[in-house]
Amino acid sequence: MVSNTRINKIGENISARGGKITPEELDELQEFRISFSKPLVNVFNITRELADKVHQSSILAFRLKRIDTIINKLGREKEMDLSRMGDIGGIRCIFYNEAEVYKAKSLIENYFELGGKTRDYVNEIKRDIGYKSIHMYVKDPISKKRIEIQLRTRNHHNWATLIEITDLIYDLRLKELGFESNKKFGQFHALMSSDKELTKNEAELIYEVLDKYNFISVLSETFRKNNAEVKKRWSSENKKNSFFLIEASKSEIPILKSFKTFEEAENAYFEKYKENSSAEIVLTSIKKPNFKQISVAYANYILSYHTFMSDIRPILQVLAIEALEDKKLNKFEKIFKTYEDLIANLILEVISETADLFFNRLDRNKVFIIGRTNKMNKLQEREIIKKIDLKIKEFQKTHLEFVGELEQNIPSSFFKKRRVEKFLKKHNERITNIMLSKEVKFESIIK
Structure with missing residues (x-):
């Protein structure tokens, strides 16, 4: 087991080198990541039971934070101790409305020991972004490791994944760097996430982005290209498997592979990362694995569906x-x-x-x-x-x-x-x- 002192030193080294990591440090970082595997699965299973009390059709998924995302976060938040990064293990719960979100929040608070401040971005919309979600930090009852739980409505989730789809297709970093990194697309997404009635100028700004970037056709053609082939790949996977590796690409059909155990999936992820550290890969598990659930939960990876076209x-x-x-x-x-x-x-x-x-x-x-x-x-x-x-x-x-x-x-x-x-x-x-x-x-x- 890598000590907190050592993992913090690795974090400092990565930050000082501008994101560079040695092979030895990468192995140690991976050891640190997978130490969250069992706590994550344990908290997920408990959260799944709590979510079922809210709504049987809620969508739950979990993931270990991607290595490249950890490295990028260390670059942005240079004073952070890597051992204190609170979202190495993360669970996402998607409900139909805000009432269900707050009911789930209450059940989680009553069951778990909290491991940090709860951030409510539903009632207090995240500044300049319009992002809506509740971020909670709980302690695994056995290991006491911190796990992040995000609670969202489907509408809020749709908006959040649209940002990530835009980032991938147009080579942007809106999610990571904020809306100031591309003001036009930033304003576009902020307005699309808003519940208020748009002014004439705001609606025209949305149209300007649609027109300038041919957004509708690019998005639709990407979805249509992927839909049939990804369904075929899904149908060929073992339906008894609960763990999935999804690799997204703006030019290739997304790769979807299922695994029987978390360990098999994590080993496959690590090998993929070593082959290509910039690849868009996520390892996840879905509560009720079916194509619709995974398409909603990871629309930004599957790239075959999004409500934007109707919205x-x-x-x-x-x-x-x-x-x-x-x-x-x-x-x-x-x-x-x-x-x-x-x-x-x-x-x-x-x-x-x-x-x-x-x-x-x-x-x-x-x-x-x-x-x-x-x-x-x-x-x-x-x-x-x-x-x-x-x-x-x-x-x-x-x-x-x-x-x-x-x-x-x-x-x-x-x-x-x-x-x-x-x-x-x-x-x-x-x-x-x-x-x-x-x-x-x-x-x-x-x-």
Whole structure:
């Protein structure tokens, strides 16, 4: 066992060298990390029972802090003793609403001996970030080691993972360095996390980022590219395994590997880290392992799903209506085309997400669906088609309501009115062209 004196010296050395670590120090740091394994699993199992008293469908996951994240934190917080770093072992609990979050907080406080100050970023939003979560530090009843427990709602978790997805896709470090490291994206995420009604200027700043960085298409294409293949990789894993290694990449399909024991998974993680210290790898365990749970808990690694695509639609609709009210037709058409790009991508996501079909190969971004899975019968096929149909009809309903509001604000002058009406009539044609431009081809035997 590495002593606290020695581990603190290693921390000082890493900080003094600007993040450099020797092979001997790396082995000792790894020994220090894995000393939290059993305490982490013990606290996780207890927390899982407490969370079930709050809501049976709560999502729980745990992880040991990544080596590169420990090293980066030492670089930012140079006065910190490594032995006192409170989040080496961490548990994340995701609930439906804030009432459930606070009920879980109360149960945890009543069961565990606390190991540090609880930080409530729900009632006291983290300055300049908008981050919402409760961070608690508890002591493992056996070893007395400190374990961090984070409590979040699904909405707060969605926002937090969106930052990490943005960091990965655009090579940013918003989570680590703060929103000042990229002010535009920082403001964008702060506004997206806000519960308050956006001002006109705030909504326009969101649109500016969407437009400048082609955010909707980049995000949607990343999700669509990964969805089928990651599902295939998940389906090939042993469903009895509870531990998972997930490796994310902005250019490659995420790698997902399951393990029977924590030790096997941790050894695989350490070898991966030594091969590539900058790789985006997390070792985790999920309370109820299934693809949906792991996709929600680690959306920033799986990169196949996020609610952002639906969340942004009403903002674009409001901006388009306001541009038409102001008779800024060029601006209106530009925003409306961004809205159309979103709708086209949402339709493609509905087909790939709702339809539990077998994607047999990806070829230059073209997805070929060749039929149903072996486990699917004709009744299930019809149910899937029905779900897709209902979702698309829902899009149509909200779109017609949106167009109805636009029509009330069409300029009265002859030429402007004719221009807007002609533009809106070509909506379906533009949607079709957008979908064709995505180079997604569906060939299905389902009738």
